[in-house]
Amino acid sequence: MRYGRAPETLRDIGFSLAPGSFHFLTGASGAGKSSLLKLIYLAHRASRGRVELFGRDVSRLPPGDLPFLRRRIGVVFQEFKLLEHLSVFDNAALPLRIQQRKPATYRDDVGELLTWVGLGERMHALPATLSGGEKQRLAIARAVVDRPDVLLADEPTGNVDPAMSLRLLRLFVELNRLGTTVLIATHDEEVVARAGRPTLHLEQGRLVEGGDR
Numbered sequence: 001m002r003y004g005r006a007p008e009t010l011r012d013i014g015f016s017l018a019p020g021s022f023h024f025l026t027g028a029s030g031a032g033k034s035s036l037l038k039l040i041y042l043a044h045r046a047s048r049g050r051v052e053l054f055g056r057d058v059s060r061l062p063p064g065d066l067p068f069l070r071r072r073i074g075v076v077f078q079e080f081k082l083l084e085h086l087s088v089f090d091n092a093a094l095p096l097r098i099q100q101r102k103p104a105t106y107r108d109d110v111g112e113l114l115t116w117v118g119l120g121e122r123m124h125a126l127p128a129t130l131s132g133g134e135k136q137r138l139a140i141a142r143a144v145v146d147r148p149d150v151l152l153a154d155e156p157t158g159n160v161d162p163a164m165s166l167r168l169l170r171l172f173v174e175l176n177r178l179g180t181t182v183l184i185a186t187h188d189e190e191v192v193a194r195a196g197r198p199t200l201h202l203e204q205g206r207l208v209e210g211g212d213r
């Protein structure tokens with residue numbers, strides 16, 4: 001994968017994630033972690049090579065088919081993309097609203113999830129009034145609320161204190177236990193050590209650990 005005419009940012013990368021697995025993605029700043037997550041989410045396209053999702057080659061997928069695939073993937077990217085005119089509760093519940101589920105069927109679950117990520121007191125607030133860490137936790141709640149088939153999270157514990165970081169890790173472990181395939185890019189060595197899950201490690205755009213070759 002490359003940005004514009006720059007040299008390839010990611011190259012010679014081969015790996016597969018088994019359904020229901022849990023991996024960390026590590027590497028120094030600039031190694032290509034965010035780029036790899038965006039490649040999997042099809043926010044960027046590979047300049048060559050092949051990307052398969054859910055058993056299907058998606059490298060040349062027509063853009064019209066993207067929303068259908070993305071609905072199965074929860075993402076926490078570094079830009080949170082919260083909807084500024086919606087409350088914390090409504091942002092978190094967005095994936096459920098899109099499916100036109102009745103609020104009465106999810107109100108309690110969304111409330112419980114927001115309480116778990118420390119936003120129980122801020123449910124009616126607008127995103128603009130949240131701190132960076134609170135916005136990040138709201139993005140996490142939104143990403144997991146519908147129990148996606150895959151969760152891709154970029155530095156999800158980057159802006160929180162150690163206690164909250166472990167709480168979020170428990171949330172990801174629980175989601176994984178319920179069947180979600182989890183891939184988390186992180187610099188948080190404590191979280192990686194505690195979770196004891198396999199790691200994919202990038203160095204300068206190459207996968208040097210955890211790949212197929």
Ligand SMILES: Nc1ncnc2c1ncn2[C@@H]1O[C@H](COP(=O)(O)OP(=O)(O)OP(=O)(O)O)[C@@H](O)[C@H]1O
Pocket residue numbers: 003006009027028029030031032033034035036
């Ligand atoms: N939109 C972009 N346009 C051009 N180059 C980019 C763009 N985004 C990232 N890059 C470059 O691609 C390389 C990989 O960046 P990426 O953000 O994927 O790394 P990272 O491992 O996630 O870093 P960090 O830990 O700092 O978030 C870097 O050299 C970066 O400068």
